Amino acid sequence: MESIQSTKQRFEIIGNDPKLNRAIEKAIQVAPTDISVLVTGESGVGKESLPKIIHSQSHRKHAKYIAVNCGAIPEGTIDSELFGHEKGAFTGATSTRRGYFEVADGGTIFLDEVGELPLTTQVRLLRVLENGEFLKVGSSQVQKTDVRIVAATNIQMFEAIKKEKFREDLYYRLSTVEIHIPPLRERQEDIHLLFRKFASDFGQKYKMPTIRLENDAIQLLLKYRWPGNVRQLRNIAEQISVLEKGRNISLSILNGYLPKTSNSTLPAIIEGGKKEGDFSNEREILYKVLFDMKGDLHDLKKLTLELLKNNDTEKVQEENENLIRKIYGSDGAKIPEEESNPLEVLRLPEPYVEQTAHTPIQEDKYHFAEEIQEEGTLSLHDKELELIKKSLERNRGKRKVAAAELGISERTLYRKIKQYDL
Numbered sequence: 001m002e003s004i005q006s007t008k009q010r011f012e013i014i015g016n017d018p019k020l021n022r023a024i025e026k027a028i029q030v031a032p033t034d035i036s037v038l039v040t041g042e043s044g045v046g047k048e049s050l051p052k053i054i055h056s057q058s059h060r061k062h063a064k065y066i067a068v069n070c071g072a073i074p075e076g077t078i079d080s081e082l083f084g085h086e087k088g089a090f091t092g093a094t095s096t097r098r099g100y101f102e103v104a105d106g107g108t109i110f111l112d113e114v115g116e117l118p119l120t121t122q123v124r125l126l127r128v129l130e131n132g133e134f135l136k137v138g139s140s141q142v143q144k145t146d147v148r149i150v151a152a153t154n155i156q157m158f159e160a161i162k163k164e165k166f167r168e169d170l171y172y173r174l175s176t177v178e179i180h181i182p183p184l185r186e187r188q189e190d191i192h193l194l195f196r197k198f199a200s201d202f203g204q205k206y207k208m209p210t211i212r213l214e215n216d217a218i219q220l221l222l223k224y225r226w227p228g229n230v231r232q233l234r235n236i237a238e239q240i241s242v243l244e245k246g247r248n249i250s251l252s253i254l255n256g257y258l259p260k261t262s263n264s265t266l267p268a269i270i271e272g273g274k275k276e277g278d279f280s281n282e283r284e285i286l287y288k289v290l291f292d293m294k295g296d297l298h299d300l301k302k303l304t305l306e307l308l309k310n311n312d313t314e315k316v317q318e319e320n321e322n323l324i325r326k327i328y329g330s331d332g333a334k335i336p337e338e339e340s341n342p343l344e345v346l347r348l349p350e351p352y353v354e355q356t357a358h359t360p361i362q363e364d365k366y367h368f369a370e371e372i373q374e375e376g377t378l379s380l381h382d383k384e385l386e387l388i389k390k391s392l393e394r395n396r397g398k399r400k401v402a403a404a405e406l407g408i409s410e411r412t413l414y415r416k417i418k419q420y421d422l
Contacts, residue, residue, distance in 0.1 A: 015190035019182040031057035038174045039152040041181035044231030051110035051150040063107030071113035089138025101145045114151035122167045129173040184229040198237035209247045216251040
């Protein structure tokens with residue numbers, strides 16, 4: 001069994017990051033077995049190197065190694081490419097063709113971008129993994145194959161399973177051992193090392209002196225997010241090597257080659273983006289306005305009850321004018337003429353006014369039956385807690401319904417419930 005360092009030298013893998021070393025170590029350990037391996041990682045991290053390591057250190061190393069890019073083969077022909085077809089199986093099938101699984105019998109097949117496989121092809125692949133059997137397109141004769149399958153993907157497999165784009169049983173068959181390659185932004189110490197290697201290679205290739213980065217350019221190189229990972233870093237090194245006349249690269253020159261769409265000072269974007277339920281300044285302002293409106297509504301309801309119970313228009317008019325001044329601003333604010341009459345402001349329907357002179361008000365009969373509580377000065381935290389409690393009570397503890405009513409995600413509501421110990 002080769003050491004990690006000798007394996008990196010053999011396959012020209014640059015870097016000393018512990019996560020990268022762990023991925024290579026797992027590949028070396030699993031190589032002598034025949035179990036399936038799933039290599040995961042973002043696009044451009046170099047996932048294609050691990051299947052080669054696994055094949056070269058297995059007992060199949062003298063048999064065929066075939067790499068297949070599943071995302072590059074049209075859906076209509078991928079079954080024929082993988083499993084072969086019989087003559088006349090479809091239009092254009094003028095002869096019998098052997099598929100990759102037949103050709104690679106006894107060897108290793110690397111299925112790159114396996115998450116792009118159509119569902120029908122996934123069923124066929126599952127059968128190969130389970131018992132080594134497959135059918136050619138247009139044939140009813142079962143054939144056997146003995147291949148080691150190593151797959152790779154840059155998509156979130158559980159998200160694909162949730163969206164029913166990938167079979168869950170196939171995922172667990174493929175990922176008997178899962179090896180993750182970290183993105184370049186998590187291997188910061190390797191970035192400049194890789195750049196120097198690429199710059200040296202392109203200097204020799206194009207027969208020109210090797211480019212060198214100035215100190216401020218090196219700092220920019222390390223801070224940049226590299227969404228395209230090693231592949232993007234290699235392309236940048238090649239562009240600068242070919243296009244720049246000077247061999248010393250400054251900060252401004254390097255910055256001109258980095259895409260402006262990616263902010264190098266931002267942290268990595270996590271799955272799901274900004275957490276739902278995190279209060280922005282705009283949301284805090286909106287809550288404050290709503291809570292102020294709620295307080296004014298309570299005052300208005302108290303005023304209305306006084307009018308319905310006592311029919312004391314003089315007292316109500318005085319309180320109503322105070323309320324209007326509160327809504328419109330300072331005590332000296334001018335009250336609009338159309339709102340100087342308390343009955344006009346409240347806009348009570350006639351049956352309510354007539355009833356006050358003859359019949360005592362039964363509060364339970366109207367929406368005013370809820371107890372009007374005196375509200376003190378509460379913080380935004382208390383108001384939020386109150387809203388969550390009321391919504392949960394109103395929906396009988398059903399978090400999904402309560403979350404929809406509050407306009408937040410169920411996960412955020414669950415976090416709030418734990419936070420407030422509800």
